[in-house]
Amino acid sequence: MARELEAGQPDPLGATVRDGGVNFAIVSRHATRVELCTFDAGGHERRMPLPARSGDVHHGFLPGAGPGLVYGFRAHGPYAPREGHRFNPHKLLLDPYAREIVGRFEWREVHFGYRRGQPDTEPDPRDNAAAMLKARVAAPLEQRPNSAAELRVPIAETILYELHVKGLTKQHPEVPEPLRGTYAGLGHRACLDHLRGLGVTTLSLLPVHYCVPELHLDPLGLTNYWGYNTLGFFCPDPRLSSNPNDPSATRAEFRAMVAAVHEAGLEVVLDVVFNHTAEGDERGPTSSFRGLDNALYYRLDPEDRAKQLNWTGCGNTLDFGQPAVIRLVLDSLRYWVKDMGVDGFRFDLAPIVGRSGPGGFDPRSPFFTALEHDPVLARAKLIAEPWDLGPDGYALGRFPGRFLEWNDRFRDGVRRLWLRRDLGRGELARRVAGSSDRFDHGGRLPSASVNFIAAHDGFTLADLLSYARKHNHENGEDNRDGHGHEISCNCGVEGPSEDPQLLDQRRRLARALLATLFVSRGTPMLRAGDELGDSQAGNNNAYCQDNALSWVDWAGADLELLAFVRRLISVRAEHELLRRDSWLRAPDPGGAPDRLPVRWRRSDGACMTVDDWHDPRRRSLAMMLGEGDDAVLVLFNPELEVVLFALPPGPWVVVLDSAQPGALEPIACTSSRSLAAQAVAILARPSGSAMTSTPNN
Known part of the structure; x- marks a missing residue:
C-alpha cells in the first residue's frame, strides 16, 4: 500500500515511475497549495498535499505506488476572476503531462468553476471528481528499435x-x-x-x-x-x-x-x-490549465483580466511568454x-x-x-x-x-x-x-x-x-x-x-x-x-x-x-x-551557380517581355528549366481553346499531358506542340528508347 508523500523531485514534470514509487511534479505559480488525489478501483479518493515546492513546481514522491495508479490534482488559491485567478479546489484537474487518460468525458454543469447561468464572480462548490477524466500512471516505455524508425526523407x-x-x-x-x-x-x-x-x-x-x-x-x-x-x-x-x-x-x-x-x-x-486548449473562453470548464493557474497558462485581456484573449477563434490562447508553457510544448x-x-x-x-x-x-x-x-x-x-x-x-x-x-x-x-x-x-x-x-x-x-x-x-x-x-x-x-x-x-x-x-x-x-x-x-x-x-x-x-x-x-x-x-x-x-530545391535565375553566363536557369516563353516561342507579363489578354505560358540536353519544358494553357506552342530548338518528348491522361508512353515532338484547353503538359529531352517512333506535333 502506498505510504505518505515524501518531498520528491521537481523534474521531470508529470507522474514518473522511479525508485520504488511514483514522483509527481506540476507547475503552478499562483497556487497556495496543490493536492495529489488518488483513486482506488471503487472510485474512493485520497487527497494528499504535495509537500515540496521548487520555484513554480509543486512536487512529491509516493513510495509503493506504480503504474496503473489513477490520479488527479486539486489546486488551492484565490478565486478572483478580475485578477485572472480561477482556483477552485472542488474541481478535479487533469495532469497536463498525463500519458494515459481514463474515463469518458461528458459535458456536465459540475465541470464549470462557477454556476452556469449566473455571474462567474463566485466559485461553484460542487465536486466533479466522479464525472471527471483522470490520469493514470503509465509504465515506462521500452526503447524503440533504431532501424527503419530512424529514416529521414530529404526535404x-x-x-x-x-x-x-x-x-x-x-x-x-x-x-x-x-x-x-x-x-x-x-x-x-x-x-x-x-x-x-x-x-x-x-x-x-x-x-x-x-x-x-x-x-x-x-x-x-x-x-x-x-x-x-x-x-x-x-x-x-x-x-x-x-x-x-x-x-x-x-x-x-x-x-x-x-x-x-x-x-x-x-x-x-x-x-x-x-x-489553445479545450477549456474554451473564460466561461468554459475548469478541467486542467484553468484550475492549475489560469493567469500563468493563458493570455488574458490586459484591460479586463477576467477575459481570455481569443487570438485563435477557439476561446483562449496559450501564453508563450511564459517559460512553463514553452517547457510544456x-x-x-x-x-x-x-x-x-x-x-x-x-x-x-x-x-x-x-x-x-x-x-x-x-x-x-x-x-x-x-x-x-x-x-x-x-x-x-x-x-x-x-x-x-x-x-x-x-x-x-x-x-x-x-x-x-x-x-x-x-x-x-x-x-x-x-x-x-x-x-x-x-x-x-x-x-x-x-x-x-x-x-x-x-x-x-x-x-x-x-x-x-x-x-x-x-x-x-x-x-x-x-x-x-x-x-x-x-x-x-x-x-x-x-x-x-x-x-x-x-x-x-x-x-x-x-x-x-x-x-x-x-x-x-x-x-x-x-x-x-x-x-x-x-x-x-x-x-x-x-x-x-x-x-x-x-x-x-x-x-x-x-x-x-x-x-x-x-x-x-x-x-x-x-x-x-x-x-x-x-x-x-x-x-x-522538377523537384530541385533551388531558386530560378535567368540563363546568363554570370548567373548564380546555385540557381536553376529558367526561360519564360510565350506560346509563339518568344521570350516574355515586361509588356507580356502584364498583358491581360493572354494567359498561356511556357517554362523551360535547365539548358541543353538537360532541360524540362512545362506548358500551361488556361485558355478555353487549343493553343499551339512553338518549342525551343531540338527534340522533345511529351512525358505527361493532363488533357490525355491515358497516354503512358512519351510522345515525340519537333518544332511545336498543340495543347488542349485548360491543360498542362510536361516535355523533356529524349533519351535512348524513351521516345516513341511516331512524331506528334
Whole structure:
C-alpha cells in the first residue's frame, strides 16, 4: 500500500515511475497549495498535499505506488476572476503531462468553476471528481528499435499527404473491419500499399492528441472529428484506437503504426494544436490549465483580466511568454519524437507559438530559440500554418529557416488561374517558381513553401469543381460556419451532374490543378482522398462530421484520376529539374551557380517581355528549366481553346499531358506542340528508347 508523500523531485514534470514509487511534479505559480488525489478501483479518493515546492513546481514522491495508479490534482488559491485567478479546489484537474487518460468525458454543469447561468464572480462548490477524466500512471516505455524508425526523407524529396487517421481507412475494403478507422488500420499493409504506390513520402496526420468536443456540439449529436480541441498533449486519442478503453494498448498501437509506416519507407508528421486548449473562453470548464493557474497558462485581456484573449477563434490562447508553457510544448514534442517515433510536426495557427511579448509575431521568440537548440528535435520536420487571429497575424514567409509553411498564396493563385482565369502570367510564374517574394531570403529555399490545392479545411478538390458555395447545413450552424469565399467553380451546375461534357470539364480542371501543383517549386501537399475524386457534398468545414461525409469513399474511387496522380508524382520523381530545391535565375553566363536557369516563353516561342507579363489578354505560358540536353519544358494553357506552342530548338518528348491522361508512353515532338484547353503538359529531352517512333506535333 502506498505510504505518505515524501518531498520528491521537481523534474521531470508529470507522474514518473522511479525508485520504488511514483514522483509527481506540476507547475503552478499562483497556487497556495496543490493536492495529489488518488483513486482506488471503487472510485474512493485520497487527497494528499504535495509537500515540496521548487520555484513554480509543486512536487512529491509516493513510495509503493506504480503504474496503473489513477490520479488527479486539486489546486488551492484565490478565486478572483478580475485578477485572472480561477482556483477552485472542488474541481478535479487533469495532469497536463498525463500519458494515459481514463474515463469518458461528458459535458456536465459540475465541470464549470462557477454556476452556469449566473455571474462567474463566485466559485461553484460542487465536486466533479466522479464525472471527471483522470490520469493514470503509465509504465515506462521500452526503447524503440533504431532501424527503419530512424529514416529521414530529404526535404527536397518530401511529398506531404494530409490525412485523418479514421477517415482514411474507415471505409477501406481491404482493411479488416476491426481495424478500420484506427491507428492499426493506418499501419495495415493495404493502406500502406496504396500510399507507397501513390508516391507520397510523408503522412501529415490531423491531430491525434487527446481531444474533447466543444460544448455546442453535444446537443446536436456531433463531435469534434478533426481533433483540434486538445486536452491532453501527451496522450494519443483513444477514439482512433482499436482498444479505446485501454490507454496502454492505445499507446502501443500508435507506436506500432509509426513503426509500420517507417518500414514502408514513409514518415509521420503530427498536426499539433498548441495555440489553445479545450477549456474554451473564460466561461468554459475548469478541467486542467484553468484550475492549475489560469493567469500563468493563458493570455488574458490586459484591460479586463477576467477575459481570455481569443487570438485563435477557439476561446483562449496559450501564453508563450511564459517559460512553463514553452517547457510544456517542448516536453510534448520530445515525447512524440523520442518515445512515440514521429518525424515532425505541423503547428496549427503557428504565429501563436512565436508570440512572447504583448502582441506581434516574433521569429526570434524564446520558443523558436529553444526549439532551434533542442538536440532531440534537431532533425524533426517543422511545418507552420502561418496565420492566426491576433495582431500581425499573417506571417507567411516569416518563420525561422527550418520551418516549412502552408502557402495560401499558392493555393489561391492556382485556383484563380484555372477556375476563374483572372490570374496574370506574372503571378502564375511567381507561384510556380516557389513564391520567392515570400521565401527567398535568409538562406531559405523553395521547399519552405508548402504548396497545396486543397486541405482538410475547405472544399475537397472534387468539390472545388462542383460547388460555387458552401453547403454546411449539417453542421448545425445555419450554414454560417466555414469559409464563405472559397475560390471555386461548379462548371455550370451546383453539385453532382450526369452531363458528360460538364463532367469532362471538371476532370480536365482537376488534372490541370494537380499538374500545376507537382511542377511547382516547393513542397507539394495532397489532401487524402483527392487522388480518388472524394467529395464532401459541398461541406467546406466538416470538422464535426464523423460519418461517411468525411470518410474517404474508396468504393466510389475515380480510378482514372488515381492513375493520373500516380503518373504525375512519378514524373516529378523521374525528372530532377522538377523537384530541385533551388531558386530560378535567368540563363546568363554570370548567373548564380546555385540557381536553376529558367526561360519564360510565350506560346509563339518568344521570350516574355515586361509588356507580356502584364498583358491581360493572354494567359498561356511556357517554362523551360535547365539548358541543353538537360532541360524540362512545362506548358500551361488556361485558355478555353487549343493553343499551339512553338518549342525551343531540338527534340522533345511529351512525358505527361493532363488533357490525355491515358497516354503512358512519351510522345515525340519537333518544332511545336498543340495543347488542349485548360491543360498542362510536361516535355523533356529524349533519351535512348524513351521516345516513341511516331512524331506528334
